[in-house]
Amino acid sequence: MVTNKKIIIFTGPSLQPKEAETILKADYRPPIARGDIIQALTDEPDIIGIIDGVFHKEPAVSHKEILEALKKDVTVVGGASMGALRASELDDFGMVGVGQVYMDYKTGVIESDDDVAVVINPDTMEQLSEALISINYTFKAALKQGVINRSDYDLLIKTAKSIYYPKRSYSKVFAESGLEKSKVELLQKFLEVHAIDVKRMDALAVLDYIKKIAI
Incomplete structure (x- = not known):
């Protein structure tokens, strides 16, 4: 325009x-x-x-x-x-x-x-960490679709909040949450299609x- x-x-x-x-x-x-x-x-x-x-x-x-x-x-x-x-x-x-x-x-x-x-790459403006708000909306969608239950959601969000923002990523949240491997694998597949970048x-x-x- x-x-x-x-x-x-x-x-x-x-x-x-x-x-x-x-x-x-x-x-x-x-x-x-x-x-x-x-x-x-x-x-x-x-x-x-x-x-x-x-x-x-x-x-x-x-x-x-x-x-x-x-x-x-x-x-x-x-x-x-x-x-x-x-x-x-x-x-x-x-x-x-x-x-x-x-x-x-x-x-x-x-x-x-x-x-x-x-956190971003100052030369390319590429985003190098994940925003907590997008993580939250994505996990809410996973909860709504039955990929995870309420206790899983609470655990994941608590973990995400505990991670300092420059290091916040889905992989780090999964690793530090202690969520069982089968659910992590389901979430990873969910993210490939349904991750929300609000x-x-x-x-x-x-x-x-x-x-x-x-x-």
């Missing part, structure tokens, strides 16, 4: 910029850090989309700079990861939240940035929303 609107979108592991570019033409920038909104405002954007952002290694994007963008009548849309967290905190001030992760933050289903945090789904929803308002 071609638009006359100036659009800046911060993304990375949730949705790779190369793929995003095929969906919506925009100025794609790496995961947002503190100061990036202020820098972006010098380019006079009409719309800023926040998908991914830094959490721990650098200061995260501040509420103040997002409010500054809103004050300048820039539409700020967030979802999937850091964007979802900030939107849940600032939607009363005009930031737009999109997607399931945003709703989970807004309703208190999740509260910590650890639920969406992953952050990716929400990132696509952010682009879809921006496409609609950029017409």
Whole structure:
């Protein structure tokens, strides 16, 4: 889609910029850090989309700079990861939240940035660990389909939460949970087809929303 609107979108592991570019033409920038909104405002954007952002290694994007963008009548849309967290905190001030992760933050289903945090390859933006929220949705689907029972689900989620986010992966969760081998094998087969990447789904929803308002 071609638009006359100036659009800046911060993304990375949730949705790779190369793929995003095929969906919506925009100025794609790496995961947002503190100061990036202020820098972006010098380019006079009409719309800023926040998908991914830094959490721990650098200061995260501040509420103040997002409010500054809103004050300048820039539409700020967030979802999937850091964007979802900030939107849940600032939607009363005009930031737009999109997607399931945003709703989970807004309703208190999740509260910590650890639920969406992953470690990435800074050169390729490739995701090197698994987000807790995606693990949770995937195991909920496995529970619903009878692949695991409630006690299995509780054990797996407790284990996933106990693993520091840069090291969090399905294989590590299985190894540390002590879940019986037969159930692990069933889950591995389930993952091949039914693994849920909720952050990716929400990132696509952010682009879809921006496409609609950029017409």
